[in-house]
Amino acid sequence: xxxxxxxxxxxxxxxxxxxxxxxxxxxxxxxxxxxxxxxxxxxxxxxxxxxxxxxxxxxxxxxxxxxxxxxxxxxxxxxxxxxxxxxxxxxxxxxxxxxxxxxxxxxxxxxxxxxxxxxxxxxxxxxxxxxxxxxxxxxxxxxxxxxxxxxxxxxxxxxxxxxxxxxxxxxxxxxxxxxxxxxxxxxxxxxxxxxxxxxxxxxxxxxxxxxxxxxxxxxxxxxxxxxxxxxxxxxxxxxxxxxxxxxxxxxxxxxxxxxxxxxxxxxxxxxxxxxxxxxxxxxxxxxxxxxxxxxxxxxxxxxxx
Numbered sequence: 684x685x686x687x688x689x690x691x692x693x694x695x696x697x698x699x700x701x702x703x704x705x706x707x708x709x710x711x712x713x714x715x716x717x718x719x720x721x722x723x724x725x726x727x728x729x730x731x732x733x734x735x736x737x738x739x740x741x742x743x744x745x746x747x748x749x750x751x752x753x754x755x756x757x758x759x760x761x762x763x764x765x766x767x768x769x770x771x772x773x774x775x776x777x778x779x780x781x782x783x784x785x786x787x788x789x790x791x792x793x794x795x796x797x798x799x800x801x802x803x804x805x806x807x808x809x810x811x812x813x814x815x816x817x818x819x820x821x822x823x824x825x826x827x828x829x830x831x832x833x834x835x836x837x838x839x840x841x842x843x844x845x846x847x848x849x850x851x852x853x854x855x856x857x858x859x860x861x862x863x864x865x866x867x868x869x870x871x872x873x874x875x876x877x878x879x880x881x882x883x884x885x886x887x888x889x890x891x892x893x894x895x896x897x898x899x900x901x902x903x904x905x906x907x908x909x910x911x912x913x914x915x916x917x918x919x920x921x922x923x924x925x926x927x928x929x930x931x932x933x934x935x936x937x938x939x940x941x942x943x944x945x946x947x948x949x950x951x952x953x954x955x956x957x958x959x960x961x962x963x964x965x966x967x968x969x970x971x972x973x974x975x976x977x978x979x980x981x982x983x984x985x986x987x988x
Contacts, residue, residue, distance in 0.1 A: 742941035744771065744778040745787035749810045751840035754858050758846030761796035761804050761859075762978060765931075765971035766921050768792040768811055768885050771942050772832060772963040775816040780966060782944040792836060792885065794863050796845065797974055805845035807860055809838045819886065819961075826891040826930040828918055832963035833886035835922065838864050853978065884922030887934050887963055893918060893972055897933055900972075915954040919969035932971035939966045 770777040770790025781787045790811035796804045814834035824830050841864070847857045854862040863883070890897075897916070901908045919932035937952035938945040944966050947953045955965060 742773075744773065744942040745781050746812075747779045747787050747789040749789050749791070749808060749842055752842045753860070754843050754845050754847045756846040758804060758848060759798070760848050760852035760854075762799045762976065762981075763797040763801065763974035764977055765795045765797065765974050766792060766883070766885055766969075767795060767932075767971060768919075768969040769967060770811045771939055771966050773942075774964070775832065775962075777811045777814050777834060778942055779812050780939060780942045780944055782950070783946055784949045794838070794841075794859075794883070795971075796859065801974065805843070805859075807838075807841040807843045807845060807863055809836065809841050811836070813837075814884075817884065817886075819888070821926075822886070822922060822928040823926055824888065824920060824928055824930060826889075826893075826918075828889035828891040828930055829960065830886050830888040830920060830928065831917075831958060831960050832888075833884065833920070833922070833928065835882070835884035838883060882922065882924035884928070885969060886920035886922065886928050887958075887967060887969065888918045888920055888930075890916060890918035890930070890933065892930050893933060897972055914956055917957045919971060921971060921975075923975075931973045931975075932969060934967055934969040936965040936967055 768791070771780045772778075777790050779787065779789050791808050792811045792814070793806040793808050795806040798804055811834075814836045817833040817835050819830035819833045822830060822833055838860075841860045843858070843860055845859050848854065848859065850857040855865070856862060898908045898912070901912050906912065915935060916933050917936075918930050919934040920928045921931045922928045936955040936958060938955060944952060952966070958965070
């Protein structure tokens with residue numbers, strides 16, 4: 684697997700569809716600690732208008748369905764791919780959530796596509812609450828860091844912001860959802876990776892190999908790594924099949940009460956201290972920092988990061 688570090692992944696948000704985009708409520712960590720954010724949706728009426736909390740009885744977490752949408756328009760073939768995630772951990776599963784500012788939202792994971800120049804082109808969004816918990820010891824981390832929690836996903840009926848691509852460009856279809864959702868289909872003859880496997884999953888755990896490069900990028904962006912990032916950030920892992928899960932990004936955790944995210948101001952959360960292991964039952968945002976080069980046989984553009 685060929686990876687390319689890109690500072691752009693530090694600066695882009697966790698989604699990008701705008702206020703009519705389904706899925707996640709705007710919930711960002713304080714701007715002094717991380718620029719990661721999620722998209723906005725309209726609040727959904729929960730019936731009583733009162734969201735349950737631990738003080739009012741057993742937790743009843745929101746349940747928000749994502750709509751399916753195919754590609755619109757046309758676009759150039761992407762070069763890189765990454766994965767990002769948000770949701771609430773509940774007894775090893777992933778639950779939907781709500782925020783006081785934006786109402787109920789689905790837990791999501793996005794498969795994000797980038798250009799040769801590391802510019803985000805589009806994403807395909809899926810429902811993370813359907814993720815299947817995996818025993819962290821079943822996967823081996825490439826960095827030998829400890830994996831705290833892990834999930835395998837089986838994407839279907841994604842919401843795509845992508846356009847149609849040339850069906851002969853290496854993905855076997857003009858709809859990138861077909862490539863994402865094709866399971867164990869062999870695409871080795873296209874030159875694209877992961878090639879013999881298109882399985883997907885992600886995990887949260889110890890940060891090891893990403894830390895130095897991420898700290899450098901954070902400092903270059905004018906943010907305070909020592910005080911604002913280092914105490915809170917931890918590893919984000921991506922699974923592409925087999926028995927190995929790759930440490931490719933970073934994660935933050937936020938507090939919640941029965942799935943209602945605690946905000947320090949409208950749309951803003953304050954990150955919790957880095958977790959040291961299970962149970963993982965907070966609100967999580969995971970962002971991939973190293974992009975996966977889908978066409979490693981091609982000469983890459985000059986690395987400006």
